[in-house]
Amino acid sequence: MILTLLKHQWKSELRSSVLQKSIALNIILGLLVVYFGGIFLFLGFYTDDILAEIYPGQSAVAVFNGMLLYYFLIDLFFRFMMQDLPVLAVQPYLHLPVGKNKLVHYVLLKSIPSFFNLLPLLVFIPFMLSAVVPAYGQSIAFAWLGTMIAVTLFNNYLLLYFKRQMSTKPFYTLGFGLVISLLMLLDYLELLQLQVVSKAIFGQVLLQPWLVAVPVLLLLGAYLLNYTFLRAHTYPEEMKVSKATQATGGNIAFLSRFGELGKLIELELKLIWRHKRTKSIAALSVMFLFYGFIFYTNDTYLEGFGFLIFVGIILSGMPMFNYGQFLPGWQSAHFDGLLTQRISPVQFFTAKYWMMVPVMTLAYILTLPYGFFGHKILLINTAALLYNVGVNVFVIFYFSVYNKERLDLSKSATFNWQGVGASKFVMMLPAMLLPILIYVPFWLLDIPYAGVAAIGGFGLLGIIFQKQLLQWTAKRFVEHKYKLAAGFRQS
Template sequence: MIRTLISHSFKQQFRSPVWAKNLVANVFLGFAGVVLSIYVLVLGIFLSEILDSLAPDKEPIQLLNGLIIYYFAVEFFMRFFLQNVPVLAIEPYLHLPMPKRKIVHFMLRKSQVSVFNLISILLFTPFAFREVLTTHGATATLGWLVMIFGLAFTIHFLTILFKKKLNEQPNLVLIIAGLFSVVGGLDYYGFLSLSTISSDLFGSIIEQPAFALIPVVLWFVSYRANYSFLVNNTYPEEISTKKKKSKISGDFAFLKRFGRIGEMIALELKLIIRHKRPRSALMISGFLLLYGLIFYPEEQYQQMNWIFLFVGIFITGTFFLQYGQFLLSWESGYFDFVLTRKVKFRQYFESKYYLFLATSTISFVLSLAYGYFGAQIIFINLAAYLFNIGVNVFFVMRIALFNPKKIDLSKRAAFNYEGVGAAQFLIALPVMFLPYVIYAPFLILGIGEYGLLLLGVLGLIGFLLRDKWLDFITKNFIKNRHKIAAGFRAQ
């Protein structure tokens, strides 16, 4: 039966109508994967020298043991956004005389062939043979590698379970983000030393290799947790029900009080929440609010605070920068309906603008917490926020109308490049460089505060003239709407 499922998986790929269309992209991704694997392997071979140059007074193995916990924390976040949930067209098999448990086992075991698991193997195996084997012996080396692989596969299955549970409990993202923020804060301010804990835990495995069985047990437990969840939630009636009704659809009834525009904003929010790729853009925007922690606490950036303007533009505009660049592409699957429904085109773009305005305002309010690092940061973020809502957002909306590409909302979010075209590269020019064109002369003259003030004033003027901006965007759309629709149909 396993051989049959493997055969069906290959046939599903090669007989797909989009296989030939995506052949070049698949070849390119395969080549990029091979190059990445070589780079990781080389990094693993020379990892001892790299660690020795970073901290000559410490043994490389001791330093690496202190960093492993950070490595797997970063890997968890990368897996959350990039790792695919194991997928098999399971519904056609459920009514056949095939044990469901075997189908689920096949799905989970196949998922272990993952690029993230391969990265851990290529990165740490050469280091183990070069460093651990020569200083602690073969038994310690085997135990240390078993520990690494056990943790990698444990995180693999925990990520899958977390993403599965996320559909039923969306608040899990806030819980996990809060947990990591609290632990990271305790570590940053010295109340808790994660590096010391990591060094002691993984160092003890070298001393007592039998402790390496603990990650293996965690691997087995996380596997069984996924298995139990899938077995208990995979029935034909449940699958058909989930297709008809989404548990996280949301009504957003409070938006109806704002009339037709409020109703359209509610529809936009439902589109975001119900589909993986736009929902991923929203989640990434939430996580990127922490982007300032990379720059604000560091003393070297205090002497080059011109970079804070870039951070402020990014933090207060991260959602419309990610989501707005595909302004029309999100609805490309039913774009003909967009053109024929009883909604004025001006209201269509106005609803999108006010959605972007609301998200930028929320981001700015949350960014006020960065005032802890200095009142100047609040002033910079305010100028960036005003410039975003009065200038940048309209540039993004206008450039997004330039030859938009079709996006299939039913496809995965990770490694999905549908919709990416020339417009996405053009957007970066005005959004990231225009503020500096205005700000740089004042900064050179030593009066950067006046440059920030001018940015804020220009943004405020643009906001007050938003009706003119929206009229301009609407007229351009009306002029090219049939060409855009024909382009979506042709793709």
Template sequence: MIKHFLSFEWKQFVRASYFKKGLFVKIILALVVLYFSAIALGLGLGAFYIIKKAMPESDPLVVVSNYLMYWFLFDIVFRFFMQQLPVINVKPLMVLPVSRNQIIHFLLGKTIISFFNALPLFMFIPFSVILILNGYNVLGVLSWLTGLIFITLSINFTNFLINKSNTVFYVVLTVLVGGIGLEYFHVFKISQPLGAAIYGLYKFPLAVILPLVLLLVLYVVNFKQVRSGFYLDDVVSKKIKEVETSDLSWLDRFGTMGPFLKNDIKLIWRNARPKQVLMVSFMFLFYGVIFFTNEKYEQMPAILAFAAMFVTGGFLISFGQLIPSWDSEYYKLLMSQNIKYKTYLESKWYLLAVVVVISFILSTPYLYFGWKTYGMIAAGALFNIGLNSFITLFGGALNRTPVELNVKAKAFSNMQGFNPTQMLIAIPKLVLPMLFFYVPYKLINFEAGIIALGLSGILGIVFKSFFLNQIEKIYQKGKYNTIKAYAQKH
């Protein structure tokens, strides 16, 4: 039966309408996988000798065991945002004489075949081989390696639960934040007992039973949760849920743009994919902390300008790049109405601009780093409103890939709506702010760079009508091709 399941999966993969369209993306992802695999392999091969050279008095195995807590913490967070959980089309199978248990076991087994589970092996296996070559107990090393594999798979099934249950998500989040808080404020170094426990897998090989039991428990919990809703009635019946309404009448003051603004706000509020993107865009507010707290970037002000643009441009970059794909499910209806294309585009511009302003207000804590830093963020916000917004809208005219609003996929890893053209459009978004800042900075001073960056955005706002007219012509020219593209189901 497993052979049949694998055959179905392969046929579904190669026969899908999006197979060739997504081939470029798959090649890029494959290169990314190879890149990170090479880095992990290098760390695995070199970690023992690096630690021996830097800390000759320390046992490399003890050092690695103590720091593995941070790796597992990163693994949990990374999986939550990036790992796309596998799915299987169960409707045809439910009416066939196929055991539900076999289907569920196959589904859970698919989660094991993942790059996120394979990546640690590129580090742990070479490191374990080097340990054995340097005289460490073979049984102890194999127990340590096997235990880490069980822990990695346990994180895999924990992520499955987190994605399926809000309760589990909040419990895991509370534990992680609590542990980090205790470690950061030196209340209790939770890394020490956890490191000792991981090292104990080497000292006491029978201890490998503990992570194995944890893995089996998580597998059983996942199995029961999936099986509890594995009924044909649940799959084919339509769920009735109460839709929350809100008074958006205050948007009527925007005239003909009001209905579009209301539609976008409701779209974000009611659908899974836009909500995920909104959450991701909020995280961009913390992007500047990486750069503004690092002294080495003070010698690279152009990079600081790049970071300042990102602080307020999260929504514009993540949500804006999929305009007008967000409306793909009813785009034909929109285009059949007696409305001006410019009005539609202008409503999108106002939405992006308002969120940039809100992001700038939320970035006020960056005043802690000084007025120069905050001035750079302000200039980056003006650049986002005055230029990046129009570049984003222009890119939308070339993006004809539809988006399903309620596909519960990871906001980072979901490539639905992705177009290789977006990669080219992203270049001026990233390069221009650095260029506008760096040239005046080099010729005059730091303040001149901030003024030039902000002024470029102000000029864009002044000539808003001109830019929108030019972009409207491009949208009008490709209108029917866009409608045709959105009509194709992936």
């Protein structure tokens, strides 16, 4: 029975509309999987050599064991951020003559074949073959691998449990997070050396292989914990992580001063605030503000201009790229409604324009402190902001008419490929490359600052002619609106 259910699950993955629609996306996904898989496999086979190089004279296995505890703690953190709870899929079976116990087992087993559980195996297995087997022999190596798998799955179930508790007993989860942070802090202050502890724990397994029973028992315990909890709560409304949400956030009085434009902006801000996927996009955009540290701390990048222009475009433009690449798909669920209301296409896009400009300006202001790395950065970022506001907004608008896929906003943005298509990748190229192309001739003439000024100049031109550009955008939109509306109607 559980096998049949798992088969259904497999079919639902294969037949999901996202995977079936776009071949390009499948190819890109496939390449990503191969790429990361390859990296992990490579890491797995060469970890012992790498470790031997960094820590000469120490056993690679001992060093590896020393890192494991950190790894498993970080793993927990990432799971907390990204792993989804597999629950709702049981709804169509609840009224059928299928035992509840089986359904619960199914829900729990279903979580095993996930990215988080399979990827580490690509490191553990090769490392076991290349380092543990030669040093300790086969049977001990298998015990070691068993420990790894058991701890990985233990993490899996531990996290599922705490994540599920979050809605009803947030303090459990909070306490859990505090304990982990405390461990990290103690390690940082060198009061407790996780590395030593980790070495001792996992080293002991190599000495006394029967100890593999401990993590296996832990795993069983975590599984049972989940099982008893779910068994007592098999009602869909209790299994859901978030219940019907209370309405939050009132009117933004300040915006109503701008008339209908303000109304439309307010509508869109509420859209962002009240959906999971848009909220995680907003959070992602904030993370990108720190992108500068990767480049600005490196002198080789600081000397040139090309990379700095690229970073400048990203720093102030990322909120717009992140959100704009799906326009107007965010409103796909009520697109028909918007089209029949008294909103002119020009108004529609003007509102989007005036929502993005302040956000980009804010991103620019927040990243001003990067100027400490050199005054050049200030100049370049200012030019990039002008370019984003004057040109890139319209590049995004230009491509927006190709976003015909309906978006489900209630899902989180991580690992969400819905609505991602070839046009997204094509759209990013001109947005990022054009400013660099503008700069190149000036670079060849060896007058880089003139190049920066030219980028800013193009931006200013765009700002001056924004009315015309908005009208042109609206005209394109009207030509394509039937296709958009038809695409959005298909869920």
